[in-house]
Amino acid sequence: MISNKNIGSGAYDTTINxxxxxxxxxxxxxxxxxxxxxxxxxxxxxxxxxxxxxxxEKSRTRIERAINQTFLRFINQDHKDLIEGVFRHNASLPxxxxxxxxxxxLNNQLFREISCRVFIKTYFSGRTTISKDDIIAYLKxxxxxxxxxxxxxxxxxxxxxxxxxxxxxxxxxxxxxGRKKSFCHIKMSTESLVLFLYFAQLYDNQxxxxxxxxxLPLSFVASEDIQERLKKLSLKDLFCMNFNGIALNxxxxxxxxxxxDALYN
Numbered sequence: 465m466i467s468n469k470n471i472g473s474g475a476y477d478t479t480i481n482x483x484x485x486x487x488x489x490x491x492x493x494x495x496x497x498x499x500x501x502x503x504x505x506x507x508x509x510x511x512x513x514x515x516x517x518x519x520x521e522k523s524r525t526r527i528e529r530a531i532n533q534t535f536l537r538f539i540n541q542d543h544k545d546l547i548e549g550v551f552r553h554n555a556s557l558p559x560x561x562x563x564x565x566x567x568x569x570l571n572n573q574l575f576r577e578i579s580c581r582v583f584i585k586t587y588f589s590g591r592t593t594i595s596k597d598d599i600i601a602y603l604k605x606x607x608x609x610x611x612x613x614x615x616x617x618x619x620x621x622x623x624x625x626x627x628x629x630x631x632x633x634x635x636x637x638x639x640x641x642g643r644k645k646s647f648c649h650i651k652m653s654t655e656s657l658v659l660f661l662y663f664a665q666l667y668d669n670q671x672x673x674x675x676x677x678x679x680l681p682l683s684f685v686a687s688e689d690i691q692e693r694l695k696k697l698s699l700k701d702l703f704c705m706n707f708n709g710i711a712l713n714x715x716x717x718x719x720x721x722x723x724x725d726a727l728y729n
Contacts (some may be wrong), residue, residue, distance in 0.1 A: 465532065465536060465537055465538070466537075466538045466539070466540060466541065466543075466544060475573070476573055476574045476613060476615060477572070477574065478574075478617075478621065478624075478625060479530050479533060479534055479572055479574075479575075480572070480574060480575055480578075480625055480628050480629050480632070481624050481625060481628045482526060482527060482530035483530055483531075483534055483568070483628070483632055484627070484628025484629060484630075484631040484632040485628060485631070486516075486527070486632075486635070488635055489560075489561065489564060489635050489636065491516055492531065492535060492564060493551075493560065494509060495509060495510075495531050495535065495536070496535060496536070496547070496551055497551060499536050500548045500551065500552070506528060506531065506532065506536070507528065510524050510527065510528050511524055511528075533571065533572075534567070534568050534571050534572055535564065535567050535568070535571070537571050539570075539666055542666070542719070542720035542721075543666050543720065545719075545720045545721035546659075546662055546663075546666075546720040546721075546723070546724070547563070547567065549720075549721060549723070549724030549725070550563050550659065550724055552724070553724045553725075553727075553728040553729075554728075555655065555724075555728065556653075556655075558637075558651070558653070558656070559653065559655055559656050559659070561636045561637060561638075562650075562652075562656050562659075562660075563659070564636065565579075565636055565638070565682070566659075566660065566663045566679075566682060567663075568632075569679060569682055570663065570666060570667060570679075574625075575629070576679065576682075577606075578599060578602065578603075578629055579681075579682060580678070580679065580681050580682065581602060582594075582598055582599055582602045583629075583633065583638075584681040584682065584684075585681070586598060586647075587647055587650075587684075588681075588686060591647075592646055592647060593641075593644045593645060593646050593647070594630070594639070594644075594645050594647065595630075595643065595644045595645065596623070596626035596627050596629075596630055596643075597626075599625070599626035599629055599630070600622055600623065600626045603617070603622045603625060603626065604622065607622075630645055633645070638650060650684040652683065652684050652685055652693075654697060654700070654702075654727075655727045655728070657683065657685065657693060657694075657697060658697060658702050658703065658723065658727060659723070659727070660682070660683045661674070661694075661703060661714055661716065662716065662720060662723060663679070664677045664679055664680065664683075664714075665714075665716060667679050672711075672713040672714055672715060673711040673712060673713055674690070674694070674712050674713075674714050675687075675690075675711065675712045676711075690712070691707060691712055694712070694714070695707075701717065702717065702718070702723075702726060702727070703715060703716050703717050703718075704717055
């Protein structure tokens with residue numbers, strides 16, 4: 465669905481718990497494929513054929529709603545064209561995982577903030593592991609500083625959010641291990657980094673300076689390396705770049721519908 469709601473902000477909710485409870489990412493890929501298929505639908509996939517193997521209608525409704533709000537909500541037609549293009553071109557599995565990550569971050573404010581302020585920050589800190597205690601500490605401090613939101617999350621809710629967040633990141637193959645998760649190396653291919661620039665502009669289409677884009681950390685490229693990485697890519701005519709010593713301005717040269725043709729054909 466295309467939503468007129470500003471995708472950069474929204475209410476804080478616990479959708480992470482639903483998505484983090486899915487058995488794997490394959491079911492999400494199936495839902496996306498069904499959404500863009502002329503002969504299928506997410507409702508048919510989940511309710512009529514019950515391919516998620518859910519026992520109750522209540523569970524099917526809850527998960528269908530979460531998938532629609534998280535992965536099948538689009539700010540405009542350009543956004544929808546980008547997601548459809550990636551999956552129609554059979555992008556590599558690592559790239560598809562990154563697309564799920566960025567799509568979740570665009571559509572869910574809590575997931576985005578935990579990812580930027582805890583996961584990525586820890587990833588680049590030099591630590592090799594992350595635990596639910598890191599996320600619990602962040603959430604408790606967040607609640608303390610934002611009492612006006614009146615979220616009233618219990619200790620159990622905070623604990624579940626932390627666990628389910630790490631579960632989802634493990635299913636994306638960004639983490640591995642048991643109670644204390646170890647970081648996997650996230651390699652950003654040419655295709656992945658170019659696609660990230662399109663997500664970044666969807667998040668903030670008023671400012672071409674990528675250095676000021678709040679979701680830049682989600683590129684998995686260290687801030688001190690981003691200029692050099694993008695400079696090399698700009699030579700492939702996939703986008704235009706200008707750096708004046710302060711601002712690193714990016715101008716997209718392909719449409720959201722055409723970028724996947726340029727990358728994968």
